[in-house]
Each structure stands twice: as C-alpha cells, then as structure tokens.
Amino acid sequence: MARLSICLLVIFLAIVAEAATQKPKKAKKCRDKKNYPVCFKTKNLYCPPQCPRNCYVDCATCTPVCSKPSKSPPFLPPPPPSLSPPPTTSTPPLSPPPTTSTPPPTISTPPPPATTTPPAQNPPPPPDSSESAPKRARCKNRNYATCYGQEYTCPSACPNQCEVDCTICKAVCNCDRPGAVCQDPRFIGGDGITFYFHGKKDRDFCIVSDSNLHINAHFIGRRNEKLTRDFTWVQSLGILFGTHKLFIGAQKTATWDDSVDRLSLALDGEPIYLPDGEGMKWKAEISPSVTITRSSDANAVVIEAEDNFKIKAAVVPITQKDSRIHNYGIASENCFAHLDLSFKFYKLSGDVNGVLGQTYGSNYVSRVKMGVLMPVLGGEKEFASSNIFATDCAVARFSGQHPSSNSSENFEFANLHCASGIDGRGVVCKR
Incomplete structure (x- = not known):
C-alpha cells in the first residue's frame, strides 16, 4: 500500500511540473463573424501573462484579454452623474456637529506629521496618482459624430494614460x-x-x-x-x-x-x-x-x-x-x-x-x-x-534624402486602423 501511495505522489508531482512549464495557451478566438470578419479569421493569439491558461479575444480590438468581453462597448450615460450630487449635499449637514467637537485635536495633530512627513513624502506623489481613480479620455475626432466628445474611463492596464478610439468608441491604451x-x-x-x-x-x-x-x-x-x-x-x-x-x-x-x-x-x-x-x-x-x-x-x-x-x-x-x-x-x-x-x-x-x-x-x-x-x-x-544624433550604427541608412523610388509601400501604424477597423497583435495594414 505504501509503494502505491509513493507511485501516485510521483505521478502527481510530474503532472504539476509539466503544467508549470507549459507555454501560454492560445486565446479563445473571436466568434463575431458578422461585425468583425477579419478578427474572426485571425489565429495564433496567445494568452497574456496575467492569465496564461485561459483567456478570450476581444473582437473590437482583436487582442487577448483575461475576462470575457462584452458584446458592445459600454456607453456612459450623462444622467447618473447629475443624480449623485443630491446625496452628497445631504450628508454634509450631518457631519458638522461631530466635526465641531473634534477641531481641537485635529488642529493639534497636523503640525507634527507636517514637519516629519515632507522628507518621507517625496516618493509618494507618483504612487498616489497611479493608484487613484483611473483618468478619463474623450473622442476628439469630429468625423465620428456619434462618438465625438464622449468620455470613457481608461482601462485598468493603463489607468493614467489612454485615448478613445473613435472608430469603436472605446478607451484604449x-x-x-x-x-x-x-x-x-x-x-x-x-x-x-x-x-x-x-x-x-x-x-x-x-x-x-x-x-x-x-x-x-x-x-x-x-x-x-x-x-x-x-x-x-x-x-x-x-x-x-x-x-x-x-x-x-x-x-x-x-x-x-x-x-x-x-x-x-x-x-x-x-x-x-x-x-x-x-x-x-x-x-x-x-x-x-x-x-x-x-x-x-x-x-x-x-x-x-x-x-x-x-x-x-x-x-x-x-x-x-x-x-x-x-x-x-x-x-x-x-x-x-x-x-x-x-x-x-x-x-x-x-x-x-x-x-x-x-x-x-x-x-x-x-x-x-x-x-x-x-x-x-x-x-x-x-x-x-556613439551619441544621440550620430548615424554610425552598423545598420545606418541615413543620407538626408528620400530615395528616387520608394521601394516599399507606405505604412501607417500606431493609432491607425485597417479598413476592417481593427488593430493590435499580428495585424498589419498596408496601402
């Protein structure tokens, strides 16, 4: 019986070790053929490090994500913000009474930390800004009338810096x-x-x-x-x-x-x-x-x-x-x-x-x-x-003039979109 237990334990450890060395799995492909035909055909998209074993392809951006994406980009309605102020205005009247009794201790405590914290608070500013609420961005392209001016919250992957992709009306990194x-x-x-x-x-x-x-x-x-x-x-x-x-x-x-x-x-x-x-x-x-x-x-x-x-x-x-x-x-x-x-x-x-x-x-x-x-x-x-303006790297091609005939097609990448409206890993647009 003891030998059987040892054999089972060895087999279990071998399975765990093999699973640990496995490469990230491929993401579950985009299924929306009607709206995203190009992404529907895209293959070999691998799961990101955050979820190497199980992920999905976001059809709108054609990139792997950990959670199953929604079928349509979320639109943030303007009415909710206007409804939130009333509760905030009703709460302040309740807080003054207790605060009137506490001012003495609060006035005495700020001076000590204020003198001791400045040297230690030099590092905090960056983390404070990064760990606060995500920033918001808006569509600035007037050619997209339904999306122009709409504001969206930056994704969790880039909470402090993003822009709105007006073609899909969604915030992207x-x-x-x-x-x-x-x-x-x-x-x-x-x-x-x-x-x-x-x-x-x-x-x-x-x-x-x-x-x-x-x-x-x-x-x-x-x-x-x-x-x-x-x-x-x-x-x-x-x-x-x-x-x-x-x-x-x-x-x-x-x-x-x-x-x-x-x-x-x-x-x-x-x-x-x-x-x-x-x-x-x-x-x-x-x-x-x-x-x-x-x-x-x-x-x-x-x-x-x-x-x-x-x-x-x-x-x-x-x-x-x-x-x-x-x-x-x-x-x-x-x-x-x-x-x-x-x-x-x-x-x-x-x-x-x-x-x-x-x-x-x-x-x-x-x-x-x-x-x-x-x-x-x-x-x-x-x-x-050799320096910031040197052209002496081994692969340098610079002469200061455009070639008489451009031997490659013009490329437009980084914040562009193919005719299909997608971009991202494994996607190339040429014209």
Missing part, C-alpha cells in the same frame, strides 16, 4: 498598438508582434534608420544586482530628417507632479518654448514644415514632420507601485521620468532598419520567439550609436 515604444522598452513592431529590447543604460541606440529619417533613443536605467541586465527606459530621442535635427526628452525629476511640464524640445539646436495648455501649437517654417501640438496641458505632445513622420510622446514617471511590482528599486531622488512613444511613418523605403524600423522592412522576417511570456530581441552591437 496608447502603448498597445503597432509602432509603440513604452515601459522597460516594450516595442510593438510594424508586423504587430510585441518584443523587448533592453539595450544598456546611458547608451544610445538607433531605433529607426532610413534614407531620410534616422531616430536614436537614449536609454536611462539602473542595475538590479539579481539580474544580468539593466532596467532601462527611453529618456530622449534624436531625430534627423533632411538637414534638420529634432530633440525631444524627459527632464530628470525626483518628485512627480502631472501639472508640471517635464518636456524638453529643440530644433536644430534652438530650444522650443511651447505655450501651456492642451491644443497649443508651435510651427517651424522650414521645409518640410514641423508642427508640435500639446495633446494635454503638460507632458504630452504630437510632433509631425510633413510627409515624413508623426510621433506621439508623453513623459511619464516610474511610480512606487511600478517599482514594487517589477522590483526596480527606485529611490526617492529620481523617479526616472521617461518617454512613452507612438510612431507613424509616411515614407519608408523597403530597406529601413533599426530596432523598430526593421519590422517595417519589405523583406523582414521576425526573429522574436512566439509563445513566450517576455520575448526579447538582441542586437545591441548592431544598433549602438
């Missing part, structure tokens, strides 16, 4: 679309495949290099003694096109405040002073023309060079919550403010290269290993640049 470079650099290539490129802290790497567009990214970060690599983030970009040099960066800061602008901008060595306020615009009368528009009151802009590229950039901090989850070990003297980026390209040749640029090449075949939780792309030596 800026970093979940092709052409995005965010976080501990997580890239989504032109082929829709997600991968990580860690590089090294305090180094520059070319992320896009073509005949008339070269983009270098400066990485900042810190070393974790338990790992063999650095934790890294993109702190700034050096962009070359034609005879011009454009710089965009995140200024170093210890204590984060959403209302304080931490953007640094310069064109051809001259600082750019952009007025405060969402919608404020700056334009350079050069060829091609360059426009910079604030997409929020501070820390977020849209940069566009006519007939060449469009970049959405936002300065974001590493919060204490991020540091706790990922074991970054961020100290209070530096919240590692960095850029979350989204790229859209108008004229790329088939020979384009770079960490991100290569995924738009006409003959590109992905080297990313599919099915793993964190696919990492190497190539530090071939993508390394």
Whole structure:
C-alpha cells in the first residue's frame, strides 16, 4: 500500500511540473463573424501573462484579454452623474456637529506629521496618482459624430494614460498598438508582434534608420544586482530628417507632479518654448514644415514632420507601485521620468532598419520567439550609436534624402486602423 501511495505522489508531482512549464495557451478566438470578419479569421493569439491558461479575444480590438468581453462597448450615460450630487449635499449637514467637537485635536495633530512627513513624502506623489481613480479620455475626432466628445474611463492596464478610439468608441491604451515604444522598452513592431529590447543604460541606440529619417533613443536605467541586465527606459530621442535635427526628452525629476511640464524640445539646436495648455501649437517654417501640438496641458505632445513622420510622446514617471511590482528599486531622488512613444511613418523605403524600423522592412522576417511570456530581441552591437544624433550604427541608412523610388509601400501604424477597423497583435495594414 505504501509503494502505491509513493507511485501516485510521483505521478502527481510530474503532472504539476509539466503544467508549470507549459507555454501560454492560445486565446479563445473571436466568434463575431458578422461585425468583425477579419478578427474572426485571425489565429495564433496567445494568452497574456496575467492569465496564461485561459483567456478570450476581444473582437473590437482583436487582442487577448483575461475576462470575457462584452458584446458592445459600454456607453456612459450623462444622467447618473447629475443624480449623485443630491446625496452628497445631504450628508454634509450631518457631519458638522461631530466635526465641531473634534477641531481641537485635529488642529493639534497636523503640525507634527507636517514637519516629519515632507522628507518621507517625496516618493509618494507618483504612487498616489497611479493608484487613484483611473483618468478619463474623450473622442476628439469630429468625423465620428456619434462618438465625438464622449468620455470613457481608461482601462485598468493603463489607468493614467489612454485615448478613445473613435472608430469603436472605446478607451484604449496608447502603448498597445503597432509602432509603440513604452515601459522597460516594450516595442510593438510594424508586423504587430510585441518584443523587448533592453539595450544598456546611458547608451544610445538607433531605433529607426532610413534614407531620410534616422531616430536614436537614449536609454536611462539602473542595475538590479539579481539580474544580468539593466532596467532601462527611453529618456530622449534624436531625430534627423533632411538637414534638420529634432530633440525631444524627459527632464530628470525626483518628485512627480502631472501639472508640471517635464518636456524638453529643440530644433536644430534652438530650444522650443511651447505655450501651456492642451491644443497649443508651435510651427517651424522650414521645409518640410514641423508642427508640435500639446495633446494635454503638460507632458504630452504630437510632433509631425510633413510627409515624413508623426510621433506621439508623453513623459511619464516610474511610480512606487511600478517599482514594487517589477522590483526596480527606485529611490526617492529620481523617479526616472521617461518617454512613452507612438510612431507613424509616411515614407519608408523597403530597406529601413533599426530596432523598430526593421519590422517595417519589405523583406523582414521576425526573429522574436512566439509563445513566450517576455520575448526579447538582441542586437545591441548592431544598433549602438556613439551619441544621440550620430548615424554610425552598423545598420545606418541615413543620407538626408528620400530615395528616387520608394521601394516599399507606405505604412501607417500606431493609432491607425485597417479598413476592417481593427488593430493590435499580428495585424498589419498596408496601402
């Protein structure tokens, strides 16, 4: 009997070990053939790390999600908010009586914590903002009359930064679309495949290099003694096109405040002073023309060079919550403010290269290993640049001129949609 029990225990442990090493399962495919025909045919979508064994495909965005998505996007009716104020107005009268008896102790207690907390409260601002109620975003495209002006709550995956996809009237994360470079650099290539490129802290790497567009990214970060690599983030970009040099960066800061602008901008060595306020615009009368528009009151802009590229950039901090989850070990003297980026390209040749640029090449075949939780792309030596505006990486293609014949199709990624109205992992649109 004892031998039988031991055999059963060994078999059970073997089954558990095998299950632990299994790769994430494929997501349950989209079943809405009528409204989302393209997503209905899409295959090989894998479950995210949060739910590697069981997930569904959200037909609207054609991406795997942990919970079963609703059939239609939720619309937030305006009436409820107007009904909530009455109860709040009725409660204050009840609270004054007790508060009148408590003022003496409350007045005596604030002074001690106020003097002791300032040094310890330098770190809290970032986590406070990230752990508070999610922010809201609204549709800003007047071409979608039924959705224009509607406000939606940011998804749980990006509670502090999102935008409304007016075509499906739903809030989406800026970093979940092709052409995005965010976080501990997580890239989504032109082929829709997600991968990580860690590089090294305090180094520059070319992320896009073509005949008339070269983009270098400066990485900042810190070393974790338990790992063999650095934790890294993109702190700034050096962009070359034609005879011009454009710089965009995140200024170093210890204590984060959403209302304080931490953007640094310069064109051809001259600082750019952009007025405060969402919608404020700056334009350079050069060829091609360059426009910079604030997409929020501070820390977020849209940069566009006519007939060449469009970049959405936002300065974001590493919060204490991020540091706790990922074991970054961020100290209070530096919240590692960095850029979350989204790229859209108008004229790329088939020979384009770079960490991100290569995924738009006409003959590109992905080297990313599919099915793993964190696919990492190497190539530090071939993508390394000597400085932020250098064009000396091994895969450099920059000459300052567009090719006489564009050998690749024009691409529009990162915040675009295919004719089918979908985007996301594994989706590529060409025209």
